[in-house]
Amino acid sequence: MTELIFKPVIDSPLLRHLEDAQVLLPGQTVPGVVIKEIHGRSLALVTRRQDMKSQWGELIGSALVTNTVVARGARNWHWYGPGSWLVCASGLEAGDLAVELETPLGGVASVVELSHARSILSLSGPQVLSALAKLCSLDLHPKIFVVGSCANTTMHHMAVHIARVPGRDDFELHVMRGFAVSLCEALISASTEYGYRFEC
Amino acid sequence: MLEIECPWCGACDQSEFSYGGEAHIARPKTPADLSDQEWGDYLFNRENPKGWHREQWCHTAGCRRWFNAVRDTVTCRIKAYYRMGAVPPEEDGR
Numbered sequence: 173m174t175e176l177i178f179k180p181v182i183d184s185p186l187l188r189h190l191e192d193a194q195v196l197l198p199g200q201t202v203p204g205v206v207i208k209e210i211h212g213r214s215l216a217l218v219t220r221r222q223d224m225k226s227q228w229g230e231l232i233g234s235a236l237v238t239n240t241v242v243a244r245g246a247r248n249w250h251w252y253g254p255g256s257w258l259v260c261a262s263g264l265e266a267g268d269l270a271v272e273l274e275t276p277l278g279g280v281a282s283v284v285e286l287s288h289a290r291s292i293l294s295l296s297g298p299q300v301l302s303a304l305a306k307l308c309s310l311d312l313h314p315k316i317f318v319v320g321s322c323a324n325t326t327m328h329h330m331a332v333h334i335a336r337v338p339g340r341d342d343f344e345l346h347v348m349r350g351f352a353v354s355l356c357e358a359l360i361s362a363s364t365e366y367g368y369r370f371e372c
Numbered sequence: 373m374l375e376i377e378c379p380w381c382g383a384c385d386q387s388e389f390s391y392g393g394e395a396h397i398a399r400p401k402t403p404a405d406l407s408d409q410e411w412g413d414y415l416f417n418r419e420n421p422k423g424w425h426r427e428q429w430c431h432t433a434g435c436r437r438w439f440n441a442v443r444d445t446v447t448c449r450i451k452a453y454y455r456m457g458a459v460p461p462e463e464d465g466r
């Protein structure tokens with residue numbers, strides 16, 4: 173078992189800059205868009221080595237396909253590019269996910285701990301598609317971007333990974349933590365006309 | 373805006389892509405042997421055709437992969453996509 177030299181400290185950049193808020197329209201009881209930060213998520217980027225395709229197939233199988241989130245046990249594997257996946261888990265100590273993946277995959281793929289590098293937001297509510305349509309050029313209609321879809325895209329010129337994780341009815345947005353406040357401000361601005369609640 | 377068909381991710385808006393200019397320009401193996409004219413040609417001079425143009429694109433905001441496309445510079449219609457290093461579609465008889 174390899175051990176990380178240092179353990180990343182996972183904190184939220186949003187907590188330092190933004191406060192929880194709710195803006196409702198006259199007569200509205202349920203906000204049109206709910207933006208919540210997801211805390212305590214571990215992330216690791218797994219990139220298959222170029223000459224290890226057959227060894228990878230033996231270890232992982234071929235179930236991981238383009239633009240799809242696949243649940244393997246308690247871990248969600250998000251497609252992140254050809255030969256590249258973002259693995260997400262909850263309830264682990266910082267850094268433990270990378271160590272867990274490194275053990276079987278070492279030599280076949282490179283594993284990079286990213287828990288401290290991304291902020292993760294959950295978007296839901298009856299008007300979430302209208303708000304996202306202002307920022308995202310992808311077709312997010314539930315018949316096209318079905319549950320289990322994911323994609324790398326841009327919102328407000330920021331690189332964003334968007335996913336509909338199996339078993340959840342929200343949209344999950346991953347953004348580099350340095351852009352998290354900007355993205356939240358853009359989302360809040362797009363959601364204001366529908367009424368919103370923001371929690372970090 | 374163009375809708376570009378990334379060979380890995382499918383159709384996405386042009387805003388997710390970076391343009392890489394004309395395709396199939398190989399760096400000379402021995403630059404020191406070239407005349408200024410030849411080196412200048414390699415660096416700056418491009419076909420700039422009116423019509424079909426083989427060019428490089430990168431899906432910067434998506435899968436971060438480079439690929440080639442054949443685009444009409446008049447209508448912007450793209451008729452073919454092929455991988456880096458692959459033979460252009462017109463030349464393999466397709």
